[in-house]
Amino acid sequence: MTFRPSALALAAISIAALPLAAQQRPWLNPQLPAAERAHLLVEAMTVDERAQQLQDYAPAIPRLGIPDYQTWNEALHGVARAGYATVFPQAIGMAATWDPSLIQKEGDVISTEARGKFNGAVRDGNRRMFFGLTFWSPNINIFRDPRWGRGQETYGEDPFLTGQIAGGFIRGVQGPDPAHPKAVATSKHFAVHSGPESQRHSFNVDPSRRDLEETYLPAFRSTVVEAHVKSLMCAYNAIDGHAACDNTMLLKDHLRDAWGFKGFVVSDCGAIDDVLNGHHDAKDIVHASAISLAAGTDLSCSVRSPEFNQLAKAVQQNLITEQQLNQAAERLYTARFELGLYDGGKNPLDQISPDVAGDAQNGEMAEKVAEASLVLLENKNNALPLTGKAKSIAVVGPTADLLVALEGNYNGQARQYVSPLDGMQKLPGKTVHYAQGSTLADGVVVPVPRTAMPGGLQMQVFASTDWTGQPASTTTVPNIQNDWDYVPMVPGSKSPDYSVRWSGKLQMPAAGTYKLTIDGPSSFPHSPKETYRFLLDGKVVSEGSLRKPRNAAYKMPEGVPNTAPEPMEEPNPAKFSITVNDGKPHDLVVEYSHSADPSGGGIVLSWEPPTQPLLDEAVAAAKQSDVVVAFTGLSPELEGEEMPVHVEGFSGGDRTSIDLPKAQERLLEAVAATGKPVIVVNLSGSAIALTCAKQHAAAVVQAWYPGQAGGTAIARVLSGQASPAGRLPVTFYASTGDLPAFTDYSMKNRTYRYYTGTPLWGFGYGQSYTTFQYGTPKLSDATLAAGKPLTVTVPVKNTGRMASDEVVEAYLKTPQPDGPARSLVGFNRVHLNPGESRDVTLTIGERSLSSVTDAGDHVILPGHYELSVGSTQPGPGSNAVTASFDVQGTTTLPK
Numbered sequence: 001m002t003f004r005p006s007a008l009a010l011a012a013i014s015i016a017a018l019p020l021a022a023q024q025r026p027w028l029n030p031q032l033p034a035a036e037r038a039h040l041l042v043e044a045m046t047v048d049e050r051a052q053q054l055q056d057y058a059p060a061i062p063r064l065g066i067p068d069y070q071t072w073n074e075a076l077h078g079v080a081r082a083g084y085a086t087v088f089p090q091a092i093g094m095a096a097t098w099d100p101s102l103i104q105k106e107g108d109v110i111s112t113e114a115r116g117k118f119n120g121a122v123r124d125g126n127r128r129m130f131f132g133l134t135f136w137s138p139n140i141n142i143f144r145d146p147r148w149g150r151g152q153e154t155y156g157e158d159p160f161l162t163g164q165i166a167g168g169f170i171r172g173v174q175g176p177d178p179a180h181p182k183a184v185a186t187s188k189h190f191a192v193h194s195g196p197e198s199q200r201h202s203f204n205v206d207p208s209r210r211d212l213e214e215t216y217l218p219a220f221r222s223t224v225v226e227a228h229v230k231s232l233m234c235a236y237n238a239i240d241g242h243a244a245c246d247n248t249m250l251l252k253d254h255l256r257d258a259w260g261f262k263g264f265v266v267s268d269c270g271a272i273d274d275v276l277n278g279h280h281d282a283k284d285i286v287h288a289s290a291i292s293l294a295a296g297t298d299l300s301c302s303v304r305s306p307e308f309n310q311l312a313k314a315v316q317q318n319l320i321t322e323q324q325l326n327q328a329a330e331r332l333y334t335a336r337f338e339l340g341l342y343d344g345g346k347n348p349l350d351q352i353s354p355d356v357a358g359d360a361q362n363g364e365m366a367e368k369v370a371e372a373s374l375v376l377l378e379n380k381n382n383a384l385p386l387t388g389k390a391k392s393i394a395v396v397g398p399t400a401d402l403l404v405a406l407e408g409n410y411n412g413q414a415r416q417y418v419s420p421l422d423g424m425q426k427l428p429g430k431t432v433h434y435a436q437g438s439t440l441a442d443g444v445v446v447p448v449p450r451t452a453m454p455g456g457l458q459m460q461v462f463a464s465t466d467w468t469g470q471p472a473s474t475t476t477v478p479n480i481q482n483d484w485d486y487v488p489m490v491p492g493s494k495s496p497d498y499s500v501r502w503s504g505k506l507q508m509p510a511a512g513t514y515k516l517t518i519d520g521p522s523s524f525p526h527s528p529k530e531t532y533r534f535l536l537d538g539k540v541v542s543e544g545s546l547r548k549p550r551n552a553a554y555k556m557p558e559g560v561p562n563t564a565p566e567p568m569e570e571p572n573p574a575k576f577s578i579t580v581n582d583g584k585p586h587d588l589v590v591e592y593s594h595s596a597d598p599s600g601g602g603i604v605l606s607w608e609p610p611t612q613p614l615l616d617e618a619v620a621a622a623k624q625s626d627v628v629v630a631f632t633g634l635s636p637e638l639e640g641e642e643m644p645v646h647v648e649g650f651s652g653g654d655r656t657s658i659d660l661p662k663a664q665e666r667l668l669e670a671v672a673a674t675g676k677p678v679i680v681v682n683l684s685g686s687a688i689a690l691t692c693a694k695q696h697a698a699a700v701v702q703a704w705y706p707g708q709a710g711g712t713a714i715a716r717v718l719s720g721q722a723s724p725a726g727r728l729p730v731t732f733y734a735s736t737g738d739l740p741a742f743t744d745y746s747m748k749n750r751t752y753r754y755y756t757g758t759p760l761w762g763f764g765y766g767q768s769y770t771t772f773q774y775g776t777p778k779l780s781d782a783t784l785a786a787g788k789p790l791t792v793t794v795p796v797k798n799t800g801r802m803a804s805d806e807v808v809e810a811y812l813k814t815p816q817p818d819g820p821a822r823s824l825v826g827f828n829r830v831h832l833n834p835g836e837s838r839d840v841t842l843t844i845g846e847r848s849l850s851s852v853t854d855a856g857d858h859v860i861l862p863g864h865y866e867l868s869v870g871s872t873q874p875g876p877g878s879n880a881v882t883a884s885f886d887v888q889g890t891t892t893l894p895k
Contacts, residue, residue, distance in 0.1 A: 025064065025065050026040050027040040027041035027044070027064075027337075027342070028065055028342055028343075028344075030340070030343045030344075030346060034179070034334045034335075034337035034338040035330070035334045035337075037333070037334075037337045038329075038330040038331075038332075038333035038334040038336075038337055039330055041064065041066070041333055042326050042329045042330050042333060043326075044064055045061065045064065045329070047312050047315055047322060047325065048312040049061055050311075050312075050325050050326065050329045051308060051309055051310070051311040051312040051315075051325065052309055052561060053329050053332065053333075054293075054298065054299050054300060054308040054309075054311060054325075054328055054329060054332070055299065055300050055301075055302050055307065055308045055309050055561070056070060056071045056072040056129070056266075056269075056299070056300070056301045056302060056303070057070060057129075057302075057560075057561045057563045057564045058070070058071065058332075058561075058563075059561040059562065059563050060563075065342070066342070067127060068127050068561075068563045069127065069132060069336065069341070070127060070128060070129040070130070070131070070132050070563070071132065071134050071266065071299060071301075071332075072129050072130070072132075072134075072136065072269070072301055073114075073129070073130050073131070073132040073133065073134055073135050073136065074130060074135065074136060074137065074410050075110050075111075075114060075135040075137045075173065075183070076090075076091055076137045076138070076139065076153055076408075076409075076410035076411075077089060077090055077091055077093075077094060077106075077408060077410070077411070077707065078110055078113075078366075078411065078412045078707075079110060079113050079114050079117060079357065079412050080130065080410045080411055080412050081129075081130040081410075081411075081412070081485060081486070081524070082117055082130040082131050082412065082485075082486055083117070083357070083412070083413055083485065083486030083487050083488075084357050084358040084412070084413055084414070084415055084487060085113050085117070085357050085358050085412030085413065085414070086109060086110075086113060086357070086358050086359075086362040086363060086365070086366050086412070086414065086708065087366065087406070087407055087411055087412050087413070087414040087417075087707045087708040088106055088110075088365075088366050088369050088370075088707045088708075089366075089369055089370050089373050089408075089704055089705065089706045089707040089710070090152050090153070090408030090409075090685055090704055090705035090706075090707070091138065091139060091152065091153050091154060091155060091408075092143070092151065092152045092153070092154060092155070092156065092685055092686070092704055092705075092729060092730070093369075093370070093373035093703075093704030093705060093706055093707070094106070094155065094165060094169070094369065094373065095154075095155035095156045095161060095162070095165050095729035096156075096372075096373040096374075096375055096702070096704060096726040096727060096728065096729050097165075097369060097372040097373050097726060097829070098161070098165075098726070098727045098729075098807045098809075098827055098829050099168075099372055099829045100164045100165055100167060100168030101168060102168075102368070102369060102372060102829075103165055103168040103169050103172065103369075104168035104169065104171050104172040105172060105365065106169070106172060106365060106369055107168065107169045107170065107171065107172020107173040107174075107185075108172040108173075108175070108182075109172075109362050109365050110135075110172070110173055110183075111172065111173045111174070111175060111182035111183040112182070112352060112356055113356055113357040113358070113362065114133055114135070114182070114183050115133070115182060115183070115349045115350075115352040116352040116353050116354045116355065116356040116357050117131060117354055117357050118131060118132060118133050119350055119351075119352055119353070119354060120353075120354030124494070127563070129525065129565075133182075133183045133184060133339050133341070134183070134184040134186070134231065134335065134336075134339075135173065135183055135184060135185055135186060136186045136188060136231075136233055136266070137169070137173075137185060137186060137188075137410075138155070138166050138169050138170070138185065138186075138187065138188070138223075139153040139154050139188055139189065140154065140155060140162050140163070140166045140187050140188070140219045140220065140223060141154050141188075141189055141191075141193050141194050141235075142154070142157060142158075142159060142162065142194060142215055142216060142219070142751075143155075143156050143157045143194065143686075143729075143730055144157060144194050144215070144745070144747065144750050144751060145194065145195065145739065145742055145750065146655070146658045146686050146687045146730065146731075146733060146736070147195065147196075147654050147655045147656070147658065147736065147742045148194050148195035148196070148197075148654060148686070148742075149195070149197055149639040149640045149641065149643070149652075149653035149654045149655065149686075150194070150195065150197065150639075150640065150641050150653070151194065151195075151639075151685065151686045151730070152408060152409065152636070152639065152640075152684075152685020152686055152704075152705065153409065153410065153685075154194075155219075155729060156728075156729025156730045156763075157729065157730045157731060157750075157751040157752070157763060158729065158751070158752070158753075158763060158824050159214075159215055159216075159218035159219045159222075160218070160823065160824045160825065160848065161729055161824055161827070162219040163218060163219040163221075163222030163223065163226070164222075164827075166187065166219060166222070166223050166227065167222060167223060167226055167227035169185070170185040170187075170223055170227040170228075170229050171227055173185040174228075174229075174230060178228060178338075179338060180338060180339075180340065180347075181230065181338055181339060182349060183339070184230045184231050184263075184335050184339065185229050185230065185231065186229070186230075186231035186232060186233050186266065187219075187220055187223040187224070187229045187231075187232050187233070188232070188233035188235070188268070189233055189234070189235035189236070189244075189268055190220055190232055190233060190234050190235055190244060190250060190251075190255070190265075191212075191216050191217060191220060191235060191239065191244065191250055192205045192207055192212065192216045192235070192237065192239050192244075192745060193235035193236065193237050193244070195654055195742065196652070196654050196742055196743060197641060197642045197643070197652050197653040197654050198642070198651070198652040198653075198654070199743070200236045200237060200642065201236050201270075201274045201277075201278040202237075202274070202278040202279065203237050203238070203743070204237065204238040204239070204240075204241055204279070205237060205238070205239050205240075205745045206239075206240055206241075207239065207240075207745055207746075208746065208854070209854065209855055209856030210852050210853065210854050210855075210856060211745070211746060211747045212856060213852045213856040213857075213858065213895075214747070214820075214852040215747050215751075217254065218847070220232070220255075221254075221259055224255065224259045224260075224261050225259055225260070229263065230263040230264075230335055230338075231263050231264055231265070231266060231335065232255065232261065232263065232264075232265050232266075233265070233266050233267070233268055234247070234250070234251065234265055234266075234267055234268065234271060234297055235268055235271070236268050236270075236271050236274050236278070238279045238281075242279075242281060243271070243274060243275040243278070243279040243281050243292075244271070245267045245268075245271045245272060245274075245275055245292045245295070245297045246275050246281055246282075246288075246291045246292045246294075246295040246297070247295060248295045248296070251265060251295050251296030251297065252295065252296050253895075254895060255296065256296060258894060258895035259895075262331075263331065263335065264298040264299055264328070264331040264332050264334075264335060265296055265297050265298050265299070266297070266298065266299040266300070266301055267292065267297050267299065267300045267301050267307075268301060269301035269302075269303055270301070270302070270303060270305060271300075271301070272285070272288055272289055272292050272297070272300045272302065272305075272307040272308065273285070273288070273302075273305050273307060275288040275291070275292055276288040285305075285306055285307060285310055286310045286311075286313050286314050286317065286319065287314075287319060288307075289307055289308050289310050289311050289314060290311065290314035290317075290319035290320045291319075292308075293308065293311060293314070293320055293324055293325070293328060294319075294320055294324060297328075298327075298328035298329075298331050298332060299328070299332055302560075303525070303564075304525075304556060304557065304560055304564050304565075304567065305557060305560075306557045306558060306559045306560065309559040309560065309561070310559060311325055358412070358413075358414060358415045359415075363414075363415075363416070363708065363709060364709075366414075366707050366708050366709045367709035367712050367713055369707070370706040370707050370709050370710050370712075370713035370714075371713035371716060371717065371722055372725065372726060372805070372829075373703075373704055373706065373713075373726045374701055374702070374703055374706075374713060374714065374717050374724045374726050375701065375702040375724065375726040375727060375728055375765075375766045376699070376700075376701055376717075376724040376726075376766060376767040376768065376769075377690075377700040377701065377702055377728075377732070377760075377761050377765070377766070377767070378693075378694060378697065378698075378699055378700035378767075379698075379699045379767055380697075380698045380699065381698065383677055383679060383698035383699040384679065384698075384699045384701075384717075384718060384720070384769070385717075385718060385719055385720025385769060386627065386679075386718055386719055386720065387720075388429070389626065390430070390626045390627045391429065391430065391431060391626055392430070392431040392432075392433065392624065392625040392626050392627075393424060393427075393430055393431070393432050393433070393625055393626070393627055393628075393629055394432075394433045394434075394435070394618070394621040394622045394624070394625035394627070394628040394629065394671070394676070395420070395421050395424050395425075395432050395433070395434045395435075395621075395629050395631070396434070396435050396436070396437040396618040396621060396622070396628060396629070396630050396631070396667065396671060397436070397437050397438070397630045397631035397632050397664070397667065397681075398436060398437065398438055398439055398440045398446050398631070398632070398633075398663075398664065399420070399440075399631040399632060399633045399634075399635070399682075399683040400419065400420050400421045400434065400436070400631035401419045401420070401421040401422075401434075401436075401447070401449060401450065401478075401479075402419070402446065402447065402481075402635060402683075403417060403419070403447070403481045403482075403483060403604075404483075404635045404636055404637055405633060405634075405635045405636075405683045405705055406419060406705065406706060406707060406708060406710050406711075407483065407636070407705065407707075407708075408636050408685060408704075408705035408707075409636040409640050409641065409685075411483075413483050413484065413485055413486070413487050414707075414708035416708065417708050417711075418708065418709050418710065418711035418712045419710070419711045420631050420681065420683075420703075420710065420711045420714050420715070421434055421631075421711065422711045423710075423711030423712045423713075423714050423715030423716075424629065424711070424714075424715050424718075426712075426715065427715055427719055431625075433621035433624055433625050434449075434450070434451060434621065435449075435451065435614070435617035435618040435620070435621040436449040436451065436614055436617070436618075437614055437615065437617065437618035437630070437667045437670075437671070438611070438614055438615065438618075438663040438664055438666065438667040439608065439609070439614075439663050440633075440634060440635060440638060440661060440663065440664070441638065441647055441648065441649060441650070441661035441662070441663055441664075442647070442648060442661070442662060442663050443608070443647040443648070444608070444638065444647055445515070445517045445606035445607060445608045446606055446607070447479060447480070447481040447604055447605065447606050447607075448479055448480070448506075448516070448605050448606060448607045449479060450478035450479045451509075451617070452479075452506060452507055452508060452509070452607075453478065453479050453504055453505060453506060453507070453588070454505055454507055454585060455504060455505060456476045456477060456478050456479075456504060457476065457477055457478075457479070457480065457502040457503060457504035457588070458474065458475075458476055458502070458503050458504060459474070459475050459476070459477045459500060459501070459502050460473070460474050460500065460501045460503075461473045461474075461489050461490060461498060461499075461500050462490075462498060462499045462500070462501070463490045463493060463495070463497075463498060464497070464498075464499060465497050465498065465499050465593045465594075465595045466499060466593065467499045467501050467591060467593075472489075472490045472491060472493075472498075473490075473491065477502070479605070480502055480590060480603060480604060480605040481604040481605070482520075482521075482601075482602030482603060482604065483521045483601075483602050484521075484594075484600075484601030484602035485521055485522070485523065485599060485600055485601055485602075486598050486599060486601070487601060487602075489594075489601065496528065496594065496595060496596060496597055496598040497594070497595040497596075498593075498594055498595075499591065499592065499593040499594070500591070500592045500593075500594075501589065501590070501591050501592075502588070502589070502590045502591075503587075503588065503589045503590075504588055505585035505586065505587065505588060506536065506585065506586050506587075506588035507583065507584065507585040507586070508580045508583060508609075508613075509583060509609070509613035509614065509616070509617055510583055510610070510612075510613040510616075511580055511581050511582055511583065512579070512580065512609075512610050512613070513577055513578070513579045514577065514578055514579075514580070514607050514608075514609055514610075515575070515576075515577050515607060515608040515609075516534070516542075516575070516576055516577065516578060516605065516606065516607050517573055517574065517575050517604075517605075517606040517607070517608075518532050518534065518542075518546070518573065518574040518590075518603050518604070518605055518606075519546070519571065519573035519574070519603065519604055519606070520546060520571070520600060520601070520602055520603045520604065521600060521601070521602060521604075522571075522600065523568075523597070523599040523600025523601075524568065524599075525565045525568055526565050526568065526597045526599040526600070527547060527550070527566065527568050527569040527596075527597060528547075528594055528595065528596050528597040528598070528599055528600045528601070529545075529547065529593075529594070529595045529596040529597075530545065530546040530547055530592070530593065530594050530600065530603075531543070531544065531545050531546065531592070531593045532544065532546055532574060532590070532591065532592050532593075532603060533589075533590070533591040534574070534576070534589075534590055534591075535587075535588070535589040535590070535591075536578060536586055536587065536588060537586050537587050538587060541576060541578060542574055542576040544572075544574060545572060546571065546572050546573070546574065546603070547569040547570070547571065547572050548569055548570045548571070548572045549569060550566070550567055550568075550569045551567070554567050590603075590605060611663070611666070614667075615666065615667065615670050618667060618670060618671055619670050619671060619673075619674060622671045622674040622676050623674050623676070625676060626676070627676060627677050627678075627679060628671045628672075628674075628676050628677065628678045628679065629678075629679045629681060629718065630667065630668055630671060630678055630679070630680050630681070630697075631681050631682075631683060632660060632664045632667075632668070632680055632681070632682050632683070632688075632690075632693065633664075633682045633683035633684040633688070633703075634661075634683070634684040634685065634686070634688070636685065636705065638650050639653060639654070639655060639684070639685055639686060640653045641653055648661075648662075649661055654742070655686070657736075658686075658687065658688060658689045658733065658735065658736055659688070659689045659691070659735070660688050660689065660690060660691075660692055660693065665692045668680070668692050668693060668696050668697070669692070669696065672696035672697075677698040678696055678697045678698060679697060679698060679699045679700075679701070679718065680693040680697040680699070680700045680701070681700075681701045681703050681714060681718070682700065682701070682702050682703060683703050683704065683705060683706065683710075684702075684704065684705070685704065685705055686730070687728075687730050687731065687732040687733065688732070689732070689733060689734055689735055689760065690732070690760060691734060691760065694760060701714070701717070701718070701724065702726075702728070702732075720769065720802075723768050723769040723770060723802050723803065723804035723805070724766065724767065724768060724769065725766065725768060725804055725805035725806065725807060725829070726766050727764050727765065727766040727807050727809070727872070728761060728762070728763055728764060728765050728766060729763070730763060731751060731752050731755060731759045731761075731762055731763045732759055732760045732761040732762075732765075733755075733757070733759050733760065734757075734758070734759065734760050738756075738757050751763065752764070752821070752822075752873065753820035753821060753822065753823055754820060754821065755821075762872065762873055762875075763824075763873065764807075764809050764824065764872045764873050765872045765873075766807070766871075766872070768800075768804050768806070768871075769800070769802050769804060770798055770799075770800025770801065770802040770803075770804045770834070771798075771799045771800040772796055772797065772798055772799065772800075772806050772832070772871055772879060773796070773797045773799045773879065774794055774795070774796055774869060774870055774879055774880070774881045775794060775795030775796070775797070775881070776794075776795075776881065777792050777793065777794040777867070777869050777881055777882075777883040778792070778793045778794070778883075779791070779792050779867075779883055779885055780792070781885060782885055782886070783885065783886045783887075783888055784849075784885055784886070784887050784888070785887075785888055785889055786860040786862065786887050786888065786889040786890050786891045787846055787860060787889075787891040788846070789843055789844060789845050789846060789849075790843070790844045790849065790885065791841055791842065791843050791844070792810060792826075792841070792842050792844065792867060792869060792883065793839050793840070793841040793842075794808065794839070794840055794842075794869045794881065795837055795838070795839050795840075796808060796830065796832065796837065796838055796839075796840050797832070797835075797836070797837040797838075798832035798833060798834055798835060798836050798837075799835075800834060801834050802834060803831070803832070803833045803834060804831070804832065805829055805830065805831050805832075806829070806830055806831075806832055806871065807827060807828070807829045807871065808827060808828045808829075808830065808840045808842070808869060808870075808871075809824065809826075809827045809869070809870060809871065809872060809873070810824070810825050810826040810827065810842050810844065810867060810868070810869045811823065811824055811825065811867070811868050811869075811873055811874065811880075812825045812844065812848065812849070812865060812866070812867050813865065813866040813867075814849070814851045814861060814863075814865055815851075815861050815862075815863030815864055815865065815887075816851040816861060819851050822868070822873065822874070823848070825842075825844045825848035825849075825867075826842035826843065826844050826848070827842070828840055828842060842869070844867075846860060846893060847893060849865075849887070850893055857892055858892065858893040858894075858895075859890060859891070859892050859893070860887060860889075860890060860891050860893070861887065861890060862886075862887050862888060862889060862890050863886065863887060864884060864885075864886055865884060865885050865886070865887060866882060866884050867882065867883050867884065867885070868880040868881070868882045869881055869882075869883075
């Protein structure tokens with residue numbers, strides 16, 4: 001018999017060589033496995049201490065050598081809400097690259113910046129939310145309906161594409177060593193969660209077993225089984241009458257038992273409260289917390305509510321066992337020990353400097369991802385790329401110079417942004433005539449454009465809060481739209497106190513009354529002090545606080561740790577009007593003061609101008625130009641997460657219409673009437689029915705929310721410095737008229753796999769500046785035994801005159817009579833020079849070959865299969881080539 005010492009014996013041996021303090025706290029021994037360290041630590045905690053650790057604000061336990069830790073951190077497309085970071089394209093744009101390897105490189109940049117920011121925060125004693133290493137990304141919910149406002153955060157409508165892009169992101173964020181991850185990624189929101197936002201805390205979904213297994217769960221399974229994600233977030237909604245966070249069908253039967261998940265599960269924020277008040281699954285918060293923990297939720301994101309901090313009471317009341325409490329705590333601490341949070345600076349990753357966040361090299365990666373995400377939808381008579389004949393360009397539209405349309409939501413703060421207007425103005429040999437042209441939608445404000453501030457504004461930053469003393473910096477800016485959350489505004493100072501003065505001229509396009517708004521970015525969950533003053537021709541027009549006073553009667557709920565922030569003072573946007581009697585310049589001074597907290601920071605001066613003067617400016621710009629480039633779209637202030645927006649076409653963050661807003665349709669019609677060719681570049685996080693653009697425009701490009709370098713990427717593609725190769729990760733419908741109701745989660749007549757209508761542009765679609773030819777595909781087997789993978793090799797040749805990427809897409813039709821019309825089963829993005837050929841091989845795994853029965857079983861069916869490979873789905877105008885094969889036998893796959 002071979003003697004194997006126990007884990008405790010090994011711990012004793014290794015601890016003996018450590019300093020006395022570490023010997024007394026064996027969980028601090030980095031030589032022990034992370035799970036063993038977690039077990040030893042949790043064993044040393046009291047029951048109440050264990051319960052307190054199972055929430056996003058985990059308080060310090062000084063006697064055990066454990067500092068406090070904020071589990072809630074965001075990195076959807078870059079480290080978010082923590083100051084300077086590289087801002088990549090929004091998640092939907094990442095999916096449009098169809099390039100998991102590129103997204104893996106992006107994830108690596110994100111986790112490197114995260115380590116640098118975490119190291120700096122620890123050095124400065126900053127234990128705040130958003131500065132940790134456990135990230136609640138990616139969002140892999142299926143974007144089943146274009147009306148959902150949060151669809152921009154996802155990787156689109158297809159479960160296979162979603163799983164592949166998510167896998168790349170997770171591998172990049174977590175790094176190559178599972179035992180020592182750079183950061184922790186979290187697949188969310190588990191499961192069957194995609195709106196409406198206004199009902200998300202209470203709605204129940206009864207999906208068919210087939211829809212559940214065929215559409216809603218595969219990407220989650222892929223991130224667990226293949227990408228080995230270390231964390232997962234349960235959703236707000238209920239499934240089959242049970243809240244997602246107390247749903248054993250999801251958290252036990254699928255996640256733990258069938259998929260073998262070993263990581264920790266966190267609730268969406270406030271979701272345990274929804275177990276009680278939204279779904280009524282329990283009689284009080286103690287019982288709601290207990291049933292959620294017992295079902296498999298390990299951590300509650302409670303914000304400032306009593307949730308899992310009540311679990312000590314649940315143990316006392318015999319609602320859960322102490323072992324169940326221990327198991328959850330050990331899962332959490334295993335991840336934290338793997339991250340090296342308690343290794344005393346001995347982790348090599350602790351040496352990464354905070355200066356890496358948002359540096360120039362990472363900015364180049366953001367530009368590369370943005371360029372790869374651009375999708376050419378329409379190109380009549382080769383209107384693009386813009387040739388040398390187009391010497392003068394009219395740049396019009398509300399998203400041409402809109403900061404938030406670069407950032408998307410859940411974003412960080414870039415050191416430098418390049419708007420589409422900036423990018424176009426930098427094109428050599430081109431003269432740009434700019435006009436905003438319209439607002440995003442009727443009744444919606446947009447930033448006052450640079451055309452109304454001739455010569456720009458002088459921006460002075462002061463180290464004081466009252467604009468006194470010598471300016472710490474003086475620059476010239478084109479207008480006032482800023483996002484300075486946690487950005488150090490005074491060089492060399494870490495103080496959150498500063499003030500800013502903008503001064504220059506304000507010249508309205510015509511006489512009239514103009515509604516103005518001064519507001520700033522979110523400071524969630526904190527409350528800095530922010531004041532403003534607006535002066536015109538030396539007179540104060542408006543001044544005051546940008547915060548509403550906190551309710552003095554509010555008291556923090558019992559049990560909330562002292563690490564939780566005080567309740568927020570709600571934003572108080574300044575709204576006022578000015579009347580000008582002429583179109584002449586007037587003296588403008590805007591002052592802003594920020595203090596008391598480093599969060600938040602910056603203001604945006606917006607307007608809701610009269611319609612006609614903006615249209616007149618755009619028409620004038622078009623008439624003096626060779627071509628018009630119209631930047632249309634939306635913003636994350638119209639589509640997004642549970643927002644108080646209610647204007648025509650938008651409600652609560654979701655969309656009630658997918659048409660381009662009427663204000664922008666009027667703009668397109670006006671500039672098209674000049675007879676000049678119109679190029680439409682659409683910035684949005686979701687599919688828009690661009691029927692008006694398709695009718696009036698010579699070319700249409702979908703640019704998503706393209707991140708900090710979006711303007712550079714757009715200009716390079718429009719000018720022909722790069723060929724577009726992005727593909728749509730969602731279907732662009734002509735309308736929602738033939739779609740099911742938004743609240744209907746059935747997949748019937750949804751997404752390219754089940755839709756029976758004719759879309760404007762289909763999933764997987766995207767044109768190029770060159771052409772590609774596909775040769776005869778070769779299959780590994782003409783007759784395949786059930787359960788065996790298939791490989792297909794196809795020759796692809798660039799038959800045009802320009803080097804370009806090509807996305808090779810493979811779609812399968814199974815013999816299932818009522819199965820999907822076709823399903824994506826493989827893809828590969830490759831680069832080909834003019835005249836270059838390459839054999840591209842795709843492997844189609846057993847799950848992609850399977851069909852899902854009405855009972856929810858994954859079965860490989862015997863019979864005839866049809867495979868198509870090409871630049872997009874098979875159909876009229878497609879260059880897809882086809883091959884067929886037969887499967888003999890049948891087999892049922894694991895859940």
